[in-house]
Amino acid sequence: xxxxxxxxxxxxxxxxxxxxxxxxxxxxxxxxxxxxxxxxxxxxxxxxxxxxxxxxxxxxxxxxxxxxxxxxxxxxxxxxxxxxxxxxxxxxxxxxxxxxxxxxxxxxxxxxxxxxxxxxxxxxxxxxxxxxxxxxxxxxxxxxxxxxxxxxxxxxxxxxxxxxxxxxxxxxxxxxxxxxxxxxxxxxxxxxxxxxxxxxxxxxxxxxxxxxxxxxxxxxxxxxxxxxxxxxxxxxxxxxxxxxxxxxxxxxxxxxxxxxxxxxxxxxxxxxxxxxxxxxxxxxxxxxxxxxxxxxxxxxxxxxxxx
Numbered sequence: 093x094x095x096x097x098x099x100x101x102x103x104x105x106x107x108x109x110x111x112x113x114x115x116x117x118x119x120x121x122x123x124x125x126x127x128x129x130x131x132x133x134x135x136x137x138x139x140x141x142x143x144x145x146x147x148x149x150x151x152x153x154x155x156x157x158x159x160x161x162x163x164x165x166x167x168x169x170x171x172x173x174x175x176x177x178x179x180x181x182x183x184x185x186x187x188x189x190x191x192x193x194x195x196x197x198x199x200x201x202x203x204x205x206x207x208x209x210x211x212x213x214x215x216x217x218x219x220x221x222x223x224x225x226x227x228x229x230x231x232x233x234x235x236x237x238x239x240x241x242x243x244x245x246x247x248x249x250x251x252x253x254x255x256x257x258x259x260x261x262x263x264x265x266x267x268x269x270x271x272x273x274x275x276x277x278x279x280x281x282x283x284x285x286x287x288x289x290x291x292x293x294x295x296x297x298x299x300x301x302x303x304x305x306x307x308x309x310x311x312x313x314x315x316x317x318x319x320x321x322x323x324x325x326x327x328x329x330x331x332x333x334x335x336x337x338x339x340x341x342x343x344x345x346x347x348x349x350x351x352x353x354x355x356x357x358x359x360x361x362x363x364x365x366x367x368x369x370x371x372x373x374x375x376x377x378x379x380x381x382x383x384x385x386x387x388x389x390x391x392x393x394x395x396x397x398x399x
Contacts, residue, residue, distance in 0.1 A: 238310050245305040250355050253302040260295060260386070262288060263393035267385065270392045271366050272344050274382065281338035286330045290394040291386055293319050299388065300395070303355045322396050329397030333381045341371040348378075352387075359387040360395065 245251045264270035270289065277285035291300070301307050301315040350363025366379040384395040 240308065240310040242305070242308045242310075245308065249305070249353065250303050251305060251307065253356055256298055256357050258295065258298045260299075260388050260391040260393050261292065263391045264289070265390060265392070267347055267349075267361065267364075267387075267392055268344070270385065270394070271347055274366065274379075274394075275342050275344055275368065278333060278337045278342065279339065281334050283330045283334055286333065286397070287326075290326060290397065293323075295386075295393070296322075299357050300355075300386065303357065325399045326397040328399035329381055332399060333379075333397065336381075337377075337379065342368040342377070343371055344368055345376075357388065361385040361387060361392075 242251055264273050273289055274286065277283075277289070296319055297315045301318060306313055306318070307315070345367045348363070348365040348367060349361050352359055352361045362384050364380070364383050364385050368377050368379060369375070370377060381398050382394045382396075383398055386393050386395050
């Protein structure tokens with residue numbers, strides 16, 4: 093069977109050639125435009141996150157809005173990744189997946205797309221002496237930035253939320269006490285006891301969610317969306333903790349923390365790690381499966397478990 097041949101006028105051929113040449117010039121002179129993987133996400137306002145909430149361990153100043161900060165390449169992330177402190181050398185890093193392979197790459201652990209302000213291990217800011225990265229979309233015909241009157245919260249790491257009266261239910265009276273509660277639940281292989289140490293949905297929606305930049309109206313992310321994603325991650329994270337450490341006689345040695353960040357209604361402690369000793373084997377372990385904790389008026393609870 094013969095396929096009919098399409099005939100094009102000389103003017104049409106000239107137009108096709110000019111369009112192809114223009115596209116080639118754009119790709120050659122704009123490295124950002126070559127990576128089309130984030131363009132559709134940028135257009136919807138939900139691009140991949142810089143450095144990647146959800147194990148929800150972000151520091152302040154990280155944005156889900158690509159017009160403020162966009163994902164860095166793996167090479168750039170690897171160049172800025174700090175080596176572990178010398179004190180970690182004696183401790184085994186038990187943050188691998190069930191198969192034993194680490195999920196962390198040059199850019200750090202796998203992240204969530206919902207709460208980067210509660211995910212990254214170190215606070216960073218687009219204003220640390222560097223010009224703001226530009227989005228390729230800003231040079232598109234007819235482009236205009238979305239209405240975002242709270243865009244500066246991306247830089248400060250928090251929104252201006254009102255004070256609330258809700259208090260944390262349960263939890264522990266100190267960080268060390270919370271760490272020991274975690275070890276007690278692991279020794280008993282009790283996932284439900286671990287879940288009791290985590291903030292509730294009501295605590296999340298009233299205390300935490302209104303203060304993070306990702307709750308801005310421009311993101312179109314609801315508290316229900318964020319909680320649903322974090323719940324799934326936490327359920328898997330608790331199961332992984334019990335599978336790795338359940339039934340083991342672990343002695344608490346000390347806590348490590350990369351820092352704390354104050355919000356109006358709570359303080360977030362991020363980069364939390366439990367340094368413990370297995371009394372049965374004598375092995376020193378470093379547990380990072382619950383890396384972000386919440387403090388309010390002297391009570392401490394886990395924000396999320398890391399899968």
